[in-house]
Amino acid sequence: GESVGLHLPTLSVQEGDNSIINCAYSNSASDYFIWYKQESGKGPQFIIDIRSNMDKRQGQRVTVLLNKTVKHLSLQIAATQPGDSAVYFCAENANFNKFYFGSGTKLNVKP
Amino acid sequence: GAVVSQHPSWVICKSGTSVKIECRSLDFQATTMFWYRQFPKQSLMLMATSNEGSKATYEQGVEKDKFLINHASLTLSTLTVTSAHPEDSSFYICSARRQSPNYEQYFGPGTRLTVT
Numbered sequence: 668g669e670s671v672g673l674h675l676p677t678l679s680v681q682e683g684d685n686s687i688i689n690c691a692y693s694n695s696a697s698d699y700f701i702w703y704k705q706e707s708g709k710g711p712q713f714i715i716d717i718r719s720n721m722d723k724r725q726g727q728r729v730t731v732l733l734n735k736t737v738k739h740l741s742l743q744i745a746a747t748q749p750g751d752s753a754v755y756f757c758a759e760n761a762n763f764n765k766f767y768f769g770s771g772t773k774l775n776v777k778p
Numbered sequence: 779g780a781v782v783s784q785h786p787s788w789v790i791c792k793s794g795t796s797v798k799i800e801c802r803s804l805d806f807q808a809t810t811m812f813w814y815r816q817f818p819k820q821s822l823m824l825m826a827t828s829n830e831g832s833k834a835t836y837e838q839g840v841e842k843d844k845f846l847i848n849h850a851s852l853t854l855s856t857l858t859v860t861s862a863h864p865e866d867s868s869f870y871i872c873s874a875r876r877q878s879p880n881y882e883q884y885f886g887p888g889t890r891l892t893v894t
Contacts, residue, residue, distance in 0.1 A: 709888065710886050710888045756821060770820075
């Protein structure tokens with residue numbers, strides 16, 4: 668499958684701080700990306716998506732940035748809360764709507 | 779939002795037996811569903827793409843005779859793990875894609891399979 672990887676396997680932040688989770692992808696033809704949150708023992712939960720014709724997209728407390736030049740995207744979480752603690756995956760849309768997932772970053776929010 | 783369910787949520791079976799896992803889209807129709815496997819502390823690995831009314835397409839390295847997929851209706855896909863072995867123990871997750879051009883996929887809650 669496609670190669671989608673993350674720079675930081677574990678990220679610890681203080682409650683209230685902003686979090687930035689990074690992801691690199693390998694297929695320059697990919698045109699759609701999604702960030703998912705997965706809590707222990709549960710399926711992935713959609714957070715935010717972005718298409719390749721955009722550089723930035725904002726949601727509620729979350730922002731995704733896409734840099735196609737270096738094939739990199741990031742997820743920014745503002746005012747991180749304990750409930751944000753989970754594993755975050757980026758997923759790359761590659762060919763016929765199949766998604767390939769990155770290795771994941773575990774976010775620990777310290778109270 | 780769209781809801782996808784899986785049944786059962788967890789199952790324990792003996793080595794050599796077969797196990798069927800169901801994936802249903804509850805409030806939308808899905809011509810395409812996907813099956814993933816996730817080992818502890820690892821990412822989701824795409825196993826196969828399930829297409830309504832046609833054969834599933836499998837990712838490289840996934841045994842199609844071992845992981846049987848049936849997508850008989852627009853709201854149901856099943857994954858059958860045949861002759862299960864302990865190494866098949868994993869978290870199996872399905873996702874369903876809406877019949878729309880926006881590629882949105884919705885994930886089920888997953889099924890924990892333990893083979894003893």
